[in-house]
Amino acid sequence: MRYAMAIDTRKCVGCSDCVVACQTENNVPVGFCRDWVVEVVDGTYPNVSIELRSERCNHCDNSPCVRCCPTGASHFEDGGIVLVEHSKCIGCGACIQACPYDARYSHPEGYVDKCTFCIHRVREGKDPACVSVCPTSCMYFGDLDDQNSKIVNVLKNRKFKSLAPEAGTKPRIFYLV
Amino acid sequence: MHTRRNFIKISSLGLGATSLAGGAIKWVTGAPSPKKISIGAKSASSFKTVSTYCEVCFWKCAGWAHVTEDGQIQKITGNYNDPQCNGRLCPRGTGGVGMFSDPDRLKTPLIRVTKNGEQTYREASWDEALDFVANKMKEIKEKYGPESMGLFNHGTPGKHFTHLLNSFGSNNIGAPSFAQCRGPRDTGFELTFGESVSSPEVTDIRDTRCMVLIGSHIGENMHNGQVQEMSEAIDKGAVIITVDPRLSTAASKSKFWLPIKPSTDLALLLSWIHVLIYDDIYNKEYVAKYAEGFNELKEHVRTFTPEWAYGITTIKPEQIRQTAREMANAAPAVIIHPGRHTTWYGDDVQRSRAIAILNALLGSWGNRGGIFLKEGFKIPDFPHPAYPKPAWSWQDTMNGRYPLAKESVTNTLIEASIPSENNKHQIKGWIVAGTNLVMAIPLKEQLMQALQSLELLVVVDTMPMEITGYADVVLPECTYLERYDDIRSSPHREPTIALRSPAVEPMYQTKPSWWIAKQIGERLGLGEYYKFDDFREVLDWQLKQVGQSLEELERVGAKKLPRKTPLYIEPGMNFQFKTASGKIHLFSKELEEYGFDPMPVYTPHDQPEEGYYRLIYGRAPMHTFSRTANNRNLVALMPENAVWINPQVAELWGLKKDQYVWLKNQDGVLSNFPVKIRVTQRIRWDSIYIVHGFGHHHKPLTYAFGRGVNDTEMISKVSIDPIMGGTGMRGNFVTFVKENPKKEVES
Numbered sequence: 001m002r003y004a005m006a007i008d009t010r011k012c013v014g015c016s017d018c019v020v021a022c023q024t025e026n027n028v029p030v031g032f033c034r035d036w037v038v039e040v041v042d043g044t045y046p047n048v049s050i051e052l053r054s055e056r057c058n059h060c061d062n063s064p065c066v067r068c069c070p071t072g073a074s075h076f077e078d079g080g081i082v083l084v085e086h087s088k089c090i091g092c093g094a095c096i097q098a099c100p101y102d103a104r105y106s107h108p109e110g111y112v113d114k115c116t117f118c119i120h121r122v123r124e125g126k127d128p129a130c131v132s133v134c135p136t137s138c139m140y141f142g143d144l145d146d147q148n149s150k151i152v153n154v155l156k157n158r159k160f161k162s163l164a165p166e167a168g169t170k171p172r173i174f175y176l177v
Numbered sequence: 178m179h180t181r182r183n184f185i186k187i188s189s190l191g192l193g194a195t196s197l198a199g200g201a202i203k204w205v206t207g208a209p210s211p212k213k214i215s216i217g218a219k220s221a222s223s224f225k226t227v228s229t230y231c232e233v234c235f236w237k238c239a240g241w242a243h244v245t246e247d248g249q250i251q252k253i254t255g256n257y258n259d260p261q262c263n264g265r266l267c268p269r270g271t272g273g274v275g276m277f278s279d280p281d282r283l284k285t286p287l288i289r290v291t292k293n294g295e296q297t298y299r300e301a302s303w304d305e306a307l308d309f310v311a312n313k314m315k316e317i318k319e320k321y322g323p324e325s326m327g328l329f330n331h332g333t334p335g336k337h338f339t340h341l342l343n344s345f346g347s348n349n350i351g352a353p354s355f356a357q358c359r360g361p362r363d364t365g366f367e368l369t370f371g372e373s374v375s376s377p378e379v380t381d382i383r384d385t386r387c388m389v390l391i392g393s394h395i396g397e398n399m400h401n402g403q404v405q406e407m408s409e410a411i412d413k414g415a416v417i418i419t420v421d422p423r424l425s426t427a428a429s430k431s432k433f434w435l436p437i438k439p440s441t442d443l444a445l446l447l448s449w450i451h452v453l454i455y456d457d458i459y460n461k462e463y464v465a466k467y468a469e470g471f472n473e474l475k476e477h478v479r480t481f482t483p484e485w486a487y488g489i490t491t492i493k494p495e496q497i498r499q500t501a502r503e504m505a506n507a508a509p510a511v512i513i514h515p516g517r518h519t520t521w522y523g524d525d526v527q528r529s530r531a532i533a534i535l536n537a538l539l540g541s542w543g544n545r546g547g548i549f550l551k552e553g554f555k556i557p558d559f560p561h562p563a564y565p566k567p568a569w570s571w572q573d574t575m576n577g578r579y580p581l582a583k584e585s586v587t588n589t590l591i592e593a594s595i596p597s598e599n600n601k602h603q604i605k606g607w608i609v610a611g612t613n614l615v616m617a618i619p620l621k622e623q624l625m626q627a628l629q630s631l632e633l634l635v636v637v638d639t640m641p642m643e644i645t646g647y648a649d650v651v652l653p654e655c656t657y658l659e660r661y662d663d664i665r666s667s668p669h670r671e672p673t674i675a676l677r678s679p680a681v682e683p684m685y686q687t688k689p690s691w692w693i694a695k696q697i698g699e700r701l702g703l704g705e706y707y708k709f710d711d712f713r714e715v716l717d718w719q720l721k722q723v724g725q726s727l728e729e730l731e732r733v734g735a736k737k738l739p740r741k742t743p744l745y746i747e748p749g750m751n752f753q754f755k756t757a758s759g760k761i762h763l764f765s766k767e768l769e770e771y772g773f774d775p776m777p778v779y780t781p782h783d784q785p786e787e788g789y790y791r792l793i794y795g796r797a798p799m800h801t802f803s804r805t806a807n808n809r810n811l812v813a814l815m816p817e818n819a820v821w822i823n824p825q826v827a828e829l830w831g832l833k834k835d836q837y838v839w840l841k842n843q844d845g846v847l848s849n850f851p852v853k854i855r856v857t858q859r860i861r862w863d864s865i866y867i868v869h870g871f872g873h874h875h876k877p878l879t880y881a882f883g884r885g886v887n888d889t890e891m892i893s894k895v896s897i898d899p900i901m902g903g904t905g906m907r908g909n910f911v912t913f914v915k916e917n918p919k920k921e922v923e924s
Contacts, residue, residue: 010411011430013426013798015267015268015799016798016799017267021271024252030809030813041857044858045424045436045823046424133254133265135408136408137265137405
């Protein structure tokens, strides 16, 4: 089982519903977020293009955050989901520095927090909150080992990229382009 | 002029009130604030889910409020039974809980009093506030007749106060959604097809093969169903053509983006009509069968060639031809989208007519992938005596203008509220429910004159919006998550009904609008119109009449009902349009009779002087009008608006990213607050763009106050559409003021 996410930049309108849904689902304190939207503008008027994409923890196969964690709070769960066990976290912030995606933040209660792929929902057979709410249905979540899953299907049929491949982290979030 | 109604930003409310610089006092009471929500995600089993439909915008998506065991609303999710949202709310709907938990909510009734020569509000009991309103309304009725009470409204509270005013004997009821928004579109389509495209629009986007957007920015306007369907259309490979001076989100997803010179859209539309007809690629069979006036139209557009349009629009002739061919190839599965906010230049009905004519030439109305035939589900009125017939009504406030307005025009109601010899009739009292007129209505001076002249101004809202500062009485409404409202029943692809029921008890001393209206009605001796104790009874009775049940709706939230009529025109069907002749009017005799152009004509509009830029405004997906700028669940996504400028403009003015400037318009109107610069290639060099709804100047909105610029205040010039009274607002030009003009914050 290898959980992953594919996000279709051709459909994303950058509305940030994924951000709000994550906040209300996971009680992310106001002013912080576990996911966010990026807009990249390219070209000169009127030959301009933009790419909109929703970003979050990449749940990397080769995770610098897990490797550098001194207490073992950052760890892999079933399916390769990278989690922070709040009770073990001492808030040292090494993982925040190590993450090439700036996906982690210091929670006001003293631990480091980030996207969990909504593991509590996934265990109930549901999609993560961001995926389930997206008005454009531009996100696909699933198991890369399940050949019948939608995510495997879109990755087979579409061109995609991942972020900062040069960091060698083997991210599990793919952007359809 | 005598100001009997000072804008009150100062309220001495005793308990816990804090003095700020300048003597301002926070809008607070000693009432409890919502409990802090606990940290950590909860599993589904610990929630109770309660049916609601959203009130953050007019789309009204059905959803579920998830209430924790200790009575807090944790989150709101969409209802899968509702075809308007398909289980997916937009960011505003998801963040709707922020309306409920907003610490700045109105908490108790307030009455304007003069204390030591200064006007201020004091807290009042509901009895006191309601008696005050009813007595004043009686006084107005005795002195001037019941018609002199007017209502401005938006959203569901409007229905309850409409019933109140109708029972009282007035139908001087208006909403900015007509003359400040969709009015020209509706009138243009009614004149052509005999009916409007409704709300939610009857555009068959999910099955379209080609969609043309003209100044409509789906994806930034977060009209949920349309955004979802556009995404589906992208998946299916539909061609999107976007006409916009700005690379909107939709434009960035389009096969063709036509970066038009602002104000010239009608020329482009006419040249598309020309190409369809003279290249002989229009839908001949459809036009022959359903339309009249084709020969006149053909003659009319003879000279409107793409070469003619190029000189006006800056869109290259081959691009005009190519996009016209794309439409023709897709026909009839093609939509020239009618848009929604269409009050731009004062000839907006004519532009909407041109859009309607294009749809007609392609045969989209009544065809799959074009414009489908809507079907609704009628919910009967709860029994009440017949409404008294008003001696005069909003039509009489027009003084012979705007003959084709089918809905009341806010601006004429406002004019009728300013004492003048020209007014045959005078409006003396207003109820304002759910609309912040100060940030919705352009021509501020006129609005201010009206506000100063009224003998009664009652404002019903959940938040201390700017308009509340002018009220004699402020009535705090509870949010949509704390109340019942009418059954939602909007005609669309599938007739659907949805229930809004209270997820939690109203916080503070807030009350639902149905209760407020009923209380006022009973005090006015209109008890016969309110023969129920609780609104639940009304809903229960209504649903039973149509073979449905409240219990079921509480369980399912929203329910699709079977269609009884076809969704598209079927072969062999004798289809009649709802015009007088049953045909589509390419040539409008109705317009001709009233002395207007029977077919659209392009008129050049003013262009900015050197150093000025056209003010273009629009929406952001995470905000609705001016009502979400204080919503803590949404503000982090966009805390303030920024003024978009082209890098060339930035260089010319020496402006940098994130620098703050003030805006000044062609009439010397300065913005209240400075606004951040956004330098981007997404905008033309002759225009600037800002998102509407920011620049609140009411301090009780503790987060939103002073953030960004209010586009409405910069719109001091309005081009009124003579056909239906729409206020064209895109003819204003602004320049940058880099040094602080040290302007006092106005009113």
